[in-house]
Amino acid sequence: xxxxxxxxxxxxxxxxxxxxxxxxxxxxxxxxxxxxxxxxxxxxxxxxxxxxxxxxxxxxxxxxxxxxxxxxxxxxxxxxxxxxxxxxxxxxxxxxxxxxxxxxxxxxxxxxxxxxxxxxxxxxxxxxxxxxxxxxxxxxxxxxxxxxxxxxxxxxxxxxxxxxxxxxxxxxxxxxxxxxxxxxxxxxxxxxxxxxxxxxxxxxxxxxxxxxxxxxxxxxxxxxxxxxxxxxxxxxxxxxxxxxxxxxxxxxxxxxxxxxxxxxxxxxxxxxxxxxxxxxxxxxxxxxxxxxxxxxxxxxxxxxxxxxxxxxxxxxxxxxxxxxxxxxxxxxxxxxxxxxxxxxxxxxxxxxxxxxxxxxxxxxxxxxxxxxxxxxxxxxxxxxxxxxxxx
Amino acid sequence: xxxxxxxxxxxxxxxxxxxxxxxxxxxxxxxxxxxxxxxxxxxxxxxxxxxxxxxxxxxxxxxxxxxxxxxxxxxxxxxxxxxxxxxxxx
Numbered sequence: 001x002x003x004x005x006x007x008x009x010x011x012x013x014x015x016x017x018x019x020x021x022x023x024x025x026x027x028x029x030x031x032x033x034x035x036x037x038x039x040x041x042x043x044x045x046x047x048x049x050x051x052x053x054x055x056x057x058x059x060x061x062x063x064x065x066x067x068x069x070x071x072x073x074x075x076x077x078x079x080x081x082x083x084x085x086x087x088x089x090x091x092x093x094x095x096x097x098x099x100x101x102x103x104x105x106x107x108x109x110x111x112x113x114x115x116x117x118x119x120x121x122x123x124x125x126x127x128x129x130x131x132x133x134x135x136x137x138x139x140x141x142x143x144x145x146x147x148x149x150x151x152x153x154x155x156x157x158x159x160x161x162x163x164x165x166x167x168x169x170x171x172x173x174x175x176x177x178x179x180x181x182x183x184x185x186x187x188x189x190x191x192x193x194x195x196x197x198x199x200x201x202x203x204x205x206x207x208x209x210x211x212x213x214x215x216x217x218x219x220x221x222x223x224x225x226x227x228x229x230x231x232x233x234x235x236x237x238x239x240x241x242x243x244x245x246x247x248x249x250x251x252x253x254x255x256x257x258x259x260x261x262x263x264x265x266x267x268x269x270x271x272x273x274x275x276x277x278x279x280x281x282x283x284x285x286x287x288x289x290x291x292x293x294x295x296x297x298x299x300x301x302x303x304x305x306x307x308x309x310x311x312x313x314x315x316x317x318x319x320x321x322x323x324x325x326x327x328x329x330x331x332x333x334x335x336x337x338x339x340x341x342x343x344x345x346x347x348x349x350x351x352x353x354x355x356x357x358x359x360x361x362x363x364x365x366x367x368x369x370x371x372x373x374x375x376x377x378x379x380x381x382x383x384x385x386x387x388x389x390x391x
Numbered sequence: 392x393x394x395x396x397x398x399x400x401x402x403x404x405x406x407x408x409x410x411x412x413x414x415x416x417x418x419x420x421x422x423x424x425x426x427x428x429x430x431x432x433x434x435x436x437x438x439x440x441x442x443x444x445x446x447x448x449x450x451x452x453x454x455x456x457x458x459x460x461x462x463x464x465x466x467x468x469x470x471x472x473x474x475x476x477x478x479x480x481x
Contacts, residue, residue, distance in 0.1 A: 362440050
């Protein structure tokens with residue numbers, strides 16, 4: 001067995017995908033017409049798998065902010081904040097995030113993935129304990145693994161499973177970080193955060209919530225699921241990304257704990273990577289401003305989500321457990337999912353293909369993510385194309 | 392609880408058989424007899440997800456905590472029995 005032989009598994013996976021039709025990992029958008037429409041192989045295609053929840057990627061004010069920053073500050077920062085210093089916009093965005101989450105501290109990272117790695121590796125070390133929801137995102141798993149802490153999983157959204165594990169930890173529970181997501185990205189279901197907060201307080205643990213998919217989607221102010229369930233001030237660390245509702249890229253952590261400020265000195269995924277570019281900072285700041293001042297975006301998003309969920313439900317598809325901007329259609333077999341995904345793409349609808357093992361219960365899903373920018377007609381078209389799959 | 396490797400191994404084989412029957416009804420693994428020497432990946436072709444989900448059942452049955460890192464050293468039911476016994480003694 002040589003160094004390169006292990007790639008035969010990936011090769012088999014790639015061939016398996018190509019045999020069914022187009023490889024879902026190699027879709028190319030030749031043109032992006034709007035937040036909800038692109039051109040794929042010459043076909044106008046509705047984008048229903050982009051996590052562009054508020055549809056801000058083509059917002060004129062966000063684009064203007066980015067253009068102005070490009071012209072006035074250049075294309076990139078060319079290094080880390082530790083080595084090259086910070087741009088004013090980095091600090092301004094951090095202050096705006098702290099204000100938004102009503103907590104004293106916030107910190108910006110270059111991607112959402114880096115935020116999870118950066119926070120978890122700074123916060124945890126050998127001897128510490130993590131209790132991780134079994135359906136947590138890969139970046140949370142990776143951050144926990146990199147930290148050297150002892151990792152124990154609990155059953156997805158199962159309070160009894162979490163409580164049992166906290167009980168087993170005995171004295172170690174006070175060194176424990178519970179790691180969950182606000183809204184889970186595959187099925188669009190939410191964590192029971194209010195109950196999790198009660199458990200973490202009872203056992204003296206800390207709680208980190210990843211609101212990557214719930215920022216701008218849940219809560220009166222759009223802070224996420226913690227706000228929606230009335231426990232925003234009880235969560236110890238909130239992490240998230242700028243790449244979904246805010247239509248840019250980058251990640252953040254907000255916290256009531258002052259130690260967050262010290263992460264800048266110990267978090268390697270923060271210290272040893274280039275800081276976000278001026279244009280990214282500018283569009284993110286403007287998008288956050290839009291999120292805070294245009295509640296109609298969230299209303300449009302939910303109206304579209306309800307329309308798609310009920311439309312697909314009426315057609316008899318097996319969907320995720322609750323209405324949300326992520327609508328996942330469960331397929332019995334992996335091959336069926338791949339074939340249906342290809343049919344949808346050829347019919348002009350792009351959705352996400354979710355295959356095991358990166359899926360709950362090892363199932364396969366056609367995952368739609370809805371945007372405030374979708375029109376009602378586009379949602380109807382998506383439903384119609386799904387209906388054609390059944391014929 | 393009698394915690395010999397054989398006893399724990401036999402119980403683990405039983406839990407795994409049940410787990411596969413309940414959750415992976417179409418899996419070819421269901422047709423195999425599971426014993427102490429069964430290799431969960433090579434013989435049963437379980438993927439990482441299935442192994443981790445099975446581990447949640449094991450933790451609850453034996454009321455032990457098994458660190459995710461320990462999984463990388465487990466191949467057979469007998470290996471897992473050793474980890475469970477060590478966790479019981481912690």
